[in-house]
Amino acid sequence: MRPLLSAVLLAAALSAGAAPAAEAERLFAAGNEHYAAGRFEEAAGHYAQLVNQGFDSPVVRYNLGNAHFKLGRIGAAILEYEKAARMDPADPDVQANLEFVRSLTADKPPEASARTTGFFVERLLALTTPEQDALLFIGVYLLAGAAGAAAILARSRRVRAGAVLAGALMLPPMAAAGGALAWKTWRAGRVVEAVVLRERVDVLSGPGEENTTLFTVHEGLKVIVRGTQGSWSEVRLDNGLSGWVPGETLGAI
Amino acid sequence: MRGGLAARGLAAALLLAPAWGGAAAQTATSDDTVAEARVDATQIGEGDSLTLTIEVRGTRPGRVEEPDLSGLADFNVAAGPSTSTSTSMLWSGGKAASRTSQQFSYILLPRRRGTLTIPTISVRAGVRTLRTDPISVEVVAGRMRRSAPRQVPGRGGAPGIDRRGAAGRAPGDVLVEVQADKTEAFVGEQVLLTYKVYTQVELVELPSPKQLPAYTGFWVEELPNDPRASIHRVTRGGEDFVELTLMKKALFATVSGDLVIEETAFELPVRAESRDPFDSIFFTPTRLVERSTRPLTIRVKPLPAAGRPASFTGAVGRYSIAARVDRSEARVNEALGLHLEVKGSGNIRVVGEPVLPPLPDYKRYEPKVEEKREVAEDRLQGSKSWDYVLTPLAPGRQDLPPIRFAYFDPERSRYVETSTQPIEVAVLRGEGGPGSVAAGPAARREVVAFGRDVRFIKPASALSQPRTPFHRSGTFLGLLAAPLLANAALLFAVRRRERIAADAGEARRRRAPGFARRRLRRARRMLGPGSSREFCQEVARALTGYLSDKLGVPPSGLTHDRIDALLADRGAPEDMRAAVRGSLERCDEARFAPVQPGPGEMRRMLEEAEHLLAELERRAFTRAAPGERA
Numbered sequence: 001m002r003p004l005l006s007a008v009l010l011a012a013a014l015s016a017g018a019a020p021a022a023e024a025e026r027l028f029a030a031g032n033e034h035y036a037a038g039r040f041e042e043a044a045g046h047y048a049q050l051v052n053q054g055f056d057s058p059v060v061r062y063n064l065g066n067a068h069f070k071l072g073r074i075g076a077a078i079l080e081y082e083k084a085a086r087m088d089p090a091d092p093d094v095q096a097n098l099e100f101v102r103s104l105t106a107d108k109p110p111e112a113s114a115r116t117t118g119f120f121v122e123r124l125l126a127l128t129t130p131e132q133d134a135l136l137f138i139g140v141y142l143l144a145g146a147a148g149a150a151a152i153l154a155r156s157r158r159v160r161a162g163a164v165l166a167g168a169l170m171l172p173p174m175a176a177a178g179g180a181l182a183w184k185t186w187r188a189g190r191v192v193e194a195v196v197l198r199e200r201v202d203v204l205s206g207p208g209e210e211n212t213t214l215f216t217v218h219e220g221l222k223v224i225v226r227g228t229q230g231s232w233s234e235v236r237l238d239n240g241l242s243g244w245v246p247g248e249t250l251g252a253i
Numbered sequence: 254m255r256g257g258l259a260a261r262g263l264a265a266a267l268l269l270a271p272a273w274g275g276a277a278a279q280t281a282t283s284d285d286t287v288a289e290a291r292v293d294a295t296q297i298g299e300g301d302s303l304t305l306t307i308e309v310r311g312t313r314p315g316r317v318e319e320p321d322l323s324g325l326a327d328f329n330v331a332a333g334p335s336t337s338t339s340t341s342m343l344w345s346g347g348k349a350a351s352r353t354s355q356q357f358s359y360i361l362l363p364r365r366r367g368t369l370t371i372p373t374i375s376v377r378a379g380v381r382t383l384r385t386d387p388i389s390v391e392v393v394a395g396r397m398r399r400s401a402p403r404q405v406p407g408r409g410g411a412p413g414i415d416r417r418g419a420a421g422r423a424p425g426d427v428l429v430e431v432q433a434d435k436t437e438a439f440v441g442e443q444v445l446l447t448y449k450v451y452t453q454v455e456l457v458e459l460p461s462p463k464q465l466p467a468y469t470g471f472w473v474e475e476l477p478n479d480p481r482a483s484i485h486r487v488t489r490g491g492e493d494f495v496e497l498t499l500m501k502k503a504l505f506a507t508v509s510g511d512l513v514i515e516e517t518a519f520e521l522p523v524r525a526e527s528r529d530p531f532d533s534i535f536f537t538p539t540r541l542v543e544r545s546t547r548p549l550t551i552r553v554k555p556l557p558a559a560g561r562p563a564s565f566t567g568a569v570g571r572y573s574i575a576a577r578v579d580r581s582e583a584r585v586n587e588a589l590g591l592h593l594e595v596k597g598s599g600n601i602r603v604v605g606e607p608v609l610p611p612l613p614d615y616k617r618y619e620p621k622v623e624e625k626r627e628v629a630e631d632r633l634q635g636s637k638s639w640d641y642v643l644t645p646l647a648p649g650r651q652d653l654p655p656i657r658f659a660y661f662d663p664e665r666s667r668y669v670e671t672s673t674q675p676i677e678v679a680v681l682r683g684e685g686g687p688g689s690v691a692a693g694p695a696a697r698r699e700v701v702a703f704g705r706d707v708r709f710i711k712p713a714s715a716l717s718q719p720r721t722p723f724h725r726s727g728t729f730l731g732l733l734a735a736p737l738l739a740n741a742a743l744l745f746a747v748r749r750r751e752r753i754a755a756d757a758g759e760a761r762r763r764r765a766p767g768f769a770r771r772r773l774r775r776a777r778r779m780l781g782p783g784s785s786r787e788f789c790q791e792v793a794r795a796l797t798g799y800l801s802d803k804l805g806v807p808p809s810g811l812t813h814d815r816i817d818a819l820l821a822d823r824g825a826p827e828d829m830r831a832a833v834r835g836s837l838e839r840c841d842e843a844r845f846a847p848v849q850p851g852p853g854e855m856r857r858m859l860e861e862a863e864h865l866l867a868e869l870e871r872r873a874f875t876r877a878a879p880g881e882r883a
């Protein structure tokens with residue numbers, strides 16, 4: 001089993017640390033130079049160009065978020081930080097800036113209504129990223145595979161029973177990690193989250209200006225997009241409030 | 254009627270200490286009782302009022318009736334009379350004599366400009382009728398006196414309108430009004446409300462509101478007001494009225510929107526007609542009239558969010574800020590006083606504490622706050638001060654940076670930021686000598702952040718190639734499949750081994766040619782003199798071992814006859830069976846015979862055995878018969 005594990009680690013290392021293309025490096029360095037000189041608009045332009053060229057990495061999103069923040073666009077800054085956090089949730093800088101810029105928004109993030117069990121499960125699921133779930137799952141899965149192999153090869157009855165027991169012990173964590181990964185993958189395909197980009201947006205009762213204003217949201221608030229109709233998006237807040245806003249006022253994470 | 258009592262007391266007190274200017278006229282009677290008329294000014298403005306006092310004094314004046322003012326053509330009586338009586342004792346020639354003085358005071362309003370005359374006024378005192386001298390008063394345009402009468406006459410102590418007019422014609426009009434100095438204001442801006450009475454009839458007492466409105470959405474401050482000082486004449490719709498300011502309030506809106514000041518009802522005690530003349534001598538006949546102000550809407554605008562400085566703490570109006578320290582030199586850990594004062598006009602109560610800049614080298618204690626308020630020209634103003642105690646924590650130049658203070662100026666509709674001058678402070682080392690930076694470990698402090706910003710951008714070295722997440726990569730899928738495939742292969746291999754192990758007979762059959770060949774090779778190595786016996790044994794074993802394995806029969810039970818029978822069962826031809834038997838018998842003979850076979854003989858035996866084995870294997874007579882597996 002040892003050669004197999006080494007192969008896993010090698011593959012992970014290879015997929016993580018490939019060197020960036022020279023052009024991307026040049027754009028990024030130029031963006032950083034503009035930023036350091038206080039030319040935030042130019043810096044944002046360079047970072048955005050990188051993203052448009054398909055070079056989408058948490059580091060680029062982070063720097064782009066900073067440039068937006070310095071230009072006073074806190075909604076856009078939060079959007080970029082959120083995207084960076086999706087890709088690299090463990091980055092403490094991303095989390096710190098996200099927390100700081102969120103503290104400057106007008107709307108207090110709505111508290112999820114007290115659905116005890118569901119709320120608890122959500123909190124638990126939020127502790128790990130899909131990637132971490134996948135790593136945990138594959139680790140336990142390989143151990144279970146090794147236990148299976150040991151059971152197959154065992155000559156004595158006792159060794160075989162021990163291997164089967166070890167394999168059985170791997171099943172609950174494997175099911176948990178696998179379940180979490182499956183749920184998150186399914187959810188990511190269905191739940192679209194977005195950030196309010198305008199200073200103030202009225203949320204209406206239907207898709208059209210003629211509808212009643214139900215409530216108002218402000219720049220930087222994270223909402224869930226439930227669907228769209230024409231240029232209008234139906235949004236929902238964590239506290240259950242929902243309504244329609246023009247699509248251009250939102251930035252999908 | 255409590256207002257009436259208060260007013261009466263006030264009037265009496267003022268009458269006892271008059272500071273009379275102007276002219277006096279007096280008429281003596283046959284005894285020592287005299288009547289005198291006085292005014293407090295001989296030149297007034299058209300809008301001013303004039304106080305007329307008629308005094309009757311003497312040792313025995315008798316009952317003094319109210320003076321007859323019917324001849325007063327150039328003036329209206331705005332209020333009065335208020336009466337007062339004083340008696341003094343005189344000792345003359347061992348005899349006590351008392352002198353009594355009775356005064357009637359009126360407030361008069363001129364009817365026109367020019368030189369007006371207060372004519373001779375007659376007063377009945379006992380059986381006598383006394384007359385005062387006429388007085389000339391010059392009335393010029395406008396107002397000359399800022400504050401109106403210092404004393405307020407009137408029997409009820411309250412102002413009123415021309416009594417003759419009231420007596421002579423139907424009672425005139427009276428109304429109350431609330432006036433705001435502006436109908437549109439910012440949140441926190443002062444709105445001055447003035448409640449006024451316009452009357453054509455005599456008011457016996459000061460009117461009082463039945464109930465004040467709630468002033469919802471406003472912070473209300475009562476402003477000082479002297480209703481008596483506010484009396485003057487106005488013309489409304491071509492008619493003359495006496496105007497009187499009842500109360501003033503400074504309102505500060507706390508919320509934005511259209512705020513309504515509800516109507517306020519007043520009860521106005523006005524002089525009523527009485528048929529009983531006696532009544533009107535001793536009491537003032539009064540009736541209550543109720544009047545209400547109209548509701549008033551103030552449009553309150555919110556303070557603009559744009560351009561709001563960080564140092565804005567809620568002050569609306571016009572302010573200035575000043576700071577000073579109690580000394581410019583201090584030692585480490587010695588207290589230093591910082592006095593910060595904001596003053597100006599506006600609602601000083603809501604002015605928040607200015608945001609002090611970070612003072613990392615000082616320990617700061619909660620300030621002592623003091624507030625002074627005053628009213629000037631109906632505007633609320635004042636000052637608020639914060640006294641901080643600062644203790645310097647490190648020696649050196651520890652200057653206090655400018656302290657910013659922003660307020661919203663409603664007149665200019667914008668925020669204004671002011672600041673104090675920086676203050677120089679030199680901090681000397683503490684008592685512990687040149688080495689001591691701070692006095693003991695208690696003075697050491699945590700390093701704390703006082704600025705906030707986003708963390709800085711990531712350097713180019715942090716850039717890495719974007720990658721697909723692990724759970725979407727081929728590696729993940731490969732790793733998912735690997736244990737499955739490996740274990741399946743392992744299981745197949747183990748199962749096959751087990752199956753093979755379980756079938757021992759098959760194994761023996763499979764192994765039989767190999768073993769036989771090995772024995773024959775060993776026999777070949779024994780070719781030669783001296784080991785012919787072992788040679789023959791080896792050849793015989795090769796043959797019987799092969800047949801034993803192939804036929805699944807233990808070697809011990811294999812006699813030549815049995816071999817023959819078993820081979821016959823498997824359809825081996827006669828010549829072959831004879832060859833096998835012959836070969837085995839020759840081996841036995843050679844093993845047990847006294848004469849050993851020669852090398853040629855041995856070679857022939859070996860070749861025969863090899864040929865037989867090959868033939869048996871080729872023709873497969875030794876394939877297991879059904880039911881014969883071991």
